[in-house]
Amino acid sequence: MLRMKSKKLLRLLVLCFAICIAIVLSFGNTSGFSATGKKVIKIGVNDVLSGTGAQYGQRNLEGLRLAIDEVNQKGGINGAKIELLVFDNKFDKAEALNIATRLATKEKVLAIVGLSTSGSAKSASLAAEKYKVPLITGNAVAETVTVDERTGKTKKYVFRICFSSSIEGALISKFTISSLKLKNVAIVYNASNDYSKEVTKGFEEAFTKAGGKIVMKEAFSQGEQDFRSILTKIKAKKPQAIITPVYYDEAGLIIKQARELKINVPIIGGDALDDPKTVETAGREYCNNVYFVTFYSSQSPDKEVQDFVKKYKERYKVEPNSIAALGYVSGKFLIDAIKRANTISDREKLREALEKTTNYKSIAGTISIDSKHNGQHSGVVIEIQNGVMKFRGRITP
Template identity: 55%
Template sequence: MFKKVISGIILIVFLLSMLAFSFASNKNVIKIGVDLELSGAVAQYGQKELDGIKLAIEEINQKGGVAGKRIELVVLDNKSDKTEAQTVAYKLAVRENVLAILGPATSGATKSASMAATKYKVPIVSPSATDDTVTVDERTGKVKSYVFRTCFNDSFQGNVMANFALKTLKAKTAAIIYDATSDYSKGLLKNFKATFEKGGGKVIAQEAFGKGEQDFSSILTKIRDKKPDVIFAPVYYDEAGLIIKQARELGMKLPILGADGFDDPKVVEKAGKKNANNVFFSAHYSSQDTDKKVQEFIKKFKTKYKQEPNAFAALGYDLGYFIADALKRANLKFDSVAKDRERLKTALENTKNFVGVTGVININKLHNAEKSAVIIELKDGVQKFKQKLNP
């Protein structure tokens, strides 16, 4: 019995010492959660964004961190699933007690995750969720207090591509292919169509498909028969590559337009280089931009990861510095996670003239980033900078 008592005391002392050590360790770090698509259908986006975030946080910590504390990332995979994205947000907010959540990458997942973030009052910032309703409640029209994004939204992106079709390509008619299960796809369709028709154009075909579709030949055949001037396909990289490939195989040489979902090497991989011509899409940055900040980022990314960064890597990198900038301005007291979350939220709302690789970011009253976009053209599968458009 005596030995059992002694053993119990030793165990209690050990556990208490471990808790004390954990508490002391946590006082030296600022925990930031990451809720990204690291596996599943759109893992390419999340993986690239995580690469960018990690590079930025590594640099920030090497320079002394924030308020003398190192930023510690708590990274969880939402598996490209909306429900999992909300579960991950809950874990980060409640179990990990993070100060903020970075991600998800996609609009549907971000809207799902934002429900948990809002309930537990933790700021959540997406680098690439473009659907207009990510930051605004569809029912009330009011801004979601704890939800932010550092990318432009679909209203801007859809307008950009519609005006490009009308003014640069001189298109009078358009066909639209979209994913009926995707918030991203439906949001872009709505804004492209409204701007294109307001500008005098006519949408003569609008074809929907379901999640996981691989064969677009019947849809494309219908569109071919109507002879539009352009096709607008607001889709992600897998579908984008297949649509381009199958359209060209059907003899359709017309311009194919997309949005930032086209900005991934998988598009050309699936389409084939010879088919990846006369393709244009809106993007967050171009590696051909001669700006010193852009070229320095590319050099550092290539040194660390041995590959060229795409726009999603650049968005992730900017997000890392963006959250650090807000943390520095938040006047954190480290007296209460709940209170520091509120201080950070206020700092995020007041972000003005943040200079990033993907442009200068100003957060407006709807928690959207006001920033420029670029148009990229694919020539034999190679990205070429076409033009830059401001808000």
């Protein structure tokens, strides 16, 4: 009888020991240790890597990997290497939320990055706020990415590297009026897309306030391929320019079809035009008198920019656009905050460090985080002539 009790006690002790080991390992994974005992910093990547908009997520991930590999090759942060957990949200808002939830809970990442489109960033921000995990987007410009549209309050755990949609719209307005000296324009935008709607709104407010006149405003829905009807109506109004803050695939079609209809006025957009697909879709012969405002230019003479361009081209064999650049900046920005927070596991300390970021020098300019968690910095204007993108100059709000 005594032997049986001893065996039961031994089994119970073994079971308790196994449970304790499991808890320790689980805790280790949460607090920055891999199952092999090596310190790691788990960062989740949630972006569109296939289908519509895939160019954004792919370029963003390339820039991000470059930044992460640089720090890992130098030994990591406080002896811990950064591990990227990459997931494709397929340009689907529901999937972006599901991935963010998984990264925050099951994968227990320190932070979530990526989210190159405003709709997916807004959706994922729900999980970031609920599970208190910092989320950093490099180029989702919609105001409601970092601000709760119901309360008007800044989302505590969500940060944006680039300027917001209202600032981007205002910069497009400033360039149109101050540089091109144009005051009568038509607008073509995607009513199904948060980015397009909000940059359009920012442009309208700034443009009309500065004395500009919008002679026509036409909306289309996601997936539209034929803009000839819209453009024909616009042509009759004789605007001095067409403002179209849309994605690169839509912009390419609008440019091509406008030129085929002999509409040769300037066509002006935002950062979403900054992709070779814009020219590829439109055709080089049609890509003249086209401009867009964005966050960075590979043609900037700054040494830091040229160093980045060289490294990126050596690795990926293509010129880095603003999406790739902001992926790189996002990685460096996050690394800087982790170092200042002096932690590899504490989300709250990281959040506080991100919020306190001021005068951070990057290839997209000097960045400070404002009260709405937006990155404050200047922009650049790119001109497309004969299908070639050229750096025209910097522009400030």
